Amino acid sequence: MSTLVRDMTKGNTTKLLISFSIPMLIGNIFQQLYNLADSAIVGRGVGPFALAAVGSTGSLSFLFFSFCIGVANGGGITASKYFGAKDDEKVKKVIVNGAYMMLAASVLMAILGYVLAAPVLRLLDTPEDIIDVATMYLRIMCLGIPFIGLYNYASAMLRALGDSVTPLIFLVVSCFINIGFDCLFVYVFGWGVFGAAIATLIAQFLSGFACLLFAYFKNDYFKIKREYIKPDMKIIGECARMGSMLALQMSLIAVSCLALQRYVNGFGPMTMAVFTAVGRIEQIVQQPYGSLGMALSTHAGQNLGARNYKRIKEGFGKGMLIMAAFSAIVLPLAQFGGETIMKIFTEEPEIITMGAKALRITSAFYFTLGTIYVCRGVLNGIGDAGFALINGVVEVIGRIGFPLLLTLFPVIGVWGIWLSAGLTWFISGLFAFIRYAVKIRNAKFIASVSDAENSAAVRSDHLAKKAYVTVLHSKAS
DSSP states (O other), rough: TOOOOOOOTTHHHHHHHHHHHHHHHHHHHHHHHHHHHHHHHHHHHTHHHHHHHHHHHHHHHHHHHHHHHHHHHHHHHHHHHHHTTHHHHHHHHHHHHHHOOOOOOOOHHHHHHHHHHHHHHHHHTOOHHHHHHHHHHHHHHHHTTTHHHHHHHHHHHHHHTTTSSSHHHHHHHHHHHHHHHHHHIIIIIOHHHHHHHHHHHHHHHHHHHHHHHHHHHHHHHGOOOOTTTTTOHHHHEEEEEEEHOOOOOOHHHHHHHHHHHHHHHOOOHHHHHHHHHHHHHHHHHHHHHHHHHHHHHHHHHHHHTOOOHHHHHHHHHHHHHHHHHHHHHHHHHHOEEEEEEEEHTTTHHHHHHHHHHHHHHHHHHHHHHHHHHHHHHHHTTOOHHHHHHHHHHHHHHHHHHHHHHTTTTTGGGGGGGHHHHHHHHHHHHHHHHHHHHHHHHHHHHHHHHHHHHHHHHHHHHHHHHHHHHHHHHHHOO
């Protein structure tokens, strides 16, 4: 049991964040291999138009998936707070009631995604020559939303308890299964995009089911007694408050990506293929930032429950240093190795050249992108639901407003698409840092009040003990 939970309220903060982040980073990279495998195998095995069809569904898939991910993370943050407070009963209640919320959310989004796939793709001006394939791919992916929800629920709860290794194990195995089935269905059976979608569906089911099953048998917090099974409306309300804001945040970001995708579609399949490939690369680049952000959420949540506010601030500072070091490493790779990276997806010279230039534009903003994740991780961990809404709104404004403005200038043209992404990261990072600064100033006040309360409690306890000893002496004499 001790190997499956980790108390982040004590110990070296830097070591804790890094050791907690590394398994999640590996897991997130392998998770992105789902998309990379689909894109690379489809792009090389079927062709650029098939790659464009798969890519055109990315933002819409994220919209449906993100709602469930937000609900899962909201429950995880709530669980981490009670774990830090050493309230095991509440932790188990959050695990149970979080499962109820995830089941309802994932089934709802699966139905909506399947029904709305075709009309929304048409609303996004998806080219007619790829819309049928894109609709089919998206509908199959939506059928897997409950499986995605299952995995994200289990991994969020395990992370709340300090276990970032167990989700990694099953994700890595399922990723290899996904790649194997991709090759089988696309190259051997000749199923094309349909085969890639089925392969991902099978892998998602295996990762979610196996992760939850292992947690049940190996982690005592998942061994729920009968009295915890009854829905607890207070716990559900607490999880829903944070979960709904995170779901709204991610949904708003997804809507902004949809708006940008619609704009990209207007430039034709070639630009769509470049946008898809660059997007896949940037998803991998973002994984260390995302892993660090999730580690900071768990760290902040547990220390919030333990009322250790100074340690929350320390976590932010260490997180910024780790993020800056990674940014310094990955920036030159994107600036000078773009052509080599793009060859993973295609052999078309025009797409390779265009994609390399797009990477050089967006990579200039990697530090501000990392700032978003660090600030978001801490703010989500302390339950700042208001920031989730602010962050989502800022991203919508940036992703919709910047492309419309920048592409009007002939000297910028189509490159305004990727410049818009970088500028959106910049303003979002700035707003996130300001929000953190405001919250920390308030936290100092909270901490001072807490310290005063603790001091008063200590003095009261000391006086009580002194009075008790006096009474004992009086009785003895």
